[in-house]
Amino acid sequence: MQDISRRHWLAGSAAAAALATAPAMAAAPTAGVQSPGVYRQKLGNFEVTALYDGTWFRKIDEKFVRNAGPDQVNKALSDSFLQPGIVPTSFTALLVNTGSKLILIDTGTGGQLGPTTGHMPGALAAAGVKPEAIDTIAISHFHPDHINGIKDKDGKKVFANAEIQVPAPEWAFWMDDANMGAAPEAMRPLFLNVRRIFRDIAGEVKRFEPGAELEPGVGTIPAYGHTPGHTAFTVNSGNQSLLVLSDTTNHPWLFARNPEWQGIFDMDGPMAVDNRKRMLDRAAADRLQVAGYHFPFPATGFILKSGTGYEVVPAMWQPI
Numbered sequence: 001m002q003d004i005s006r007r008h009w010l011a012g013s014a015a016a017a018a019l020a021t022a023p024a025m026a027a028a029p030t031a032g033v034q035s036p037g038v039y040r041q042k043l044g045n046f047e048v049t050a051l052y053d054g055t056w057f058r059k060i061d062e063k064f065v066r067n068a069g070p071d072q073v074n075k076a077l078s079d080s081f082l083q084p085g086i087v088p089t090s091f092t093a094l095l096v097n098t099g100s101k102l103i104l105i106d107t108g109t110g111g112q113l114g115p116t117t118g119h120m121p122g123a124l125a126a127a128g129v130k131p132e133a134i135d136t137i138a139i140s141h142f143h144p145d146h147i148n149g150i151k152d153k154d155g156k157k158v159f160a161n162a163e164i165q166v167p168a169p170e171w172a173f174w175m176d177d178a179n180m181g182a183a184p185e186a187m188r189p190l191f192l193n194v195r196r197i198f199r200d201i202a203g204e205v206k207r208f209e210p211g212a213e214l215e216p217g218v219g220t221i222p223a224y225g226h227t228p229g230h231t232a233f234t235v236n237s238g239n240q241s242l243l244v245l246s247d248t249t250n251h252p253w254l255f256a257r258n259p260e261w262q263g264i265f266d267m268d269g270p271m272a273v274d275n276r277k278r279m280l281d282r283a284a285a286d287r288l289q290v291a292g293y294h295f296p297f298p299a300t301g302f303i304l305k306s307g308t309g310y311e312v313v314p315a316m317w318q319p320i
């Protein structure tokens with residue numbers, strides 16, 4: 001077997017060498033830039049569009065997972081063909097077109113996590129949707145990578161006509177000055193960022209109780225732990241469903257494979273783990289398609305139970 005494939009390779013390289021001596025017929029400069037990340041899929045009568053905002057190459061230290069050491073984390077990265085010490089954290093917002101409304105679930109980073117982020121508005125333009133056409137913005141939680149896209153760098157609202165829907169317990173926690181005062185110094189910038197985004201538009205923000213339906217076919221599920229009001233979503237149309245995990249599972253090759261791991265970003269680690277397992281168990285049992293905000297683009301697939309954890313099986317590209 002090995003011999004055959006070896007001969008095949010040798011024959012291949014001989015052919016390549018012969019070709020290399022022929023004059024180049026189509027020399028072209030490399031593009032050097034990525035195309036906008038837009039992925040559409042039909043879900044019943046709805047259309048769901050994944051919009052890629054970018055990737056933050058997050059340098060991690062020994063505190064990245066509270067209950068696993070750097071050796072374990074680096075092994076998980078290396079087993080996933082990733083570089084040790086860096087977690088590529090990608091961001092994908094979802095646009096749901098129900099036929100009567102355009103609902104954007106989370107808004108990207110607003111380009112505030114470095115030059116490799118902030119591509120969501122470009123993706124939206126490539127999808128042919130103007131920001132002012134968005135009817136509703138639904139927010140999963142108040143971390144900067146989910147809310148910063150609400151405003152541009154000058155503090156102007158990006159989605160001029162959108163109603164903003166946020167989880168009530170998330171609002172109650174972050175907007176409380178007593179909580180900000182009591183928080184560790186490292187968390188203070190998160191509280192200040194929430195105020196930067198929401199304070200002057202507070203009157204326009206609607207608060208929903210997780211569990212409520214936002215629009216016919218778009219529901220919410222309490223999935224606390226990552227943050228006090230962290231919320232997942234369901235999108236249902238016809239006989240098709242999508243479970244939007246939000247941040248119940250960060251990079252799946254780390255946190256789906258090791259569902260017990262408590263990331264530094266999970267404010268209540270044990271509760272985040274319980275809700276992660278509950279959501280992934282449900283997805284596996286019901287064979288539900290899922291979307292994960294930090295999954296590799298287009299950030300959608302299915303969940304298999306595997307050993308002591310879970311594996312994400314990417315969804316096939318839908319050609320139409």
Ligand SMILES: [Zn+2]
Nearest residue numbers: 143145247293
């Ligand atoms: Zn996030």
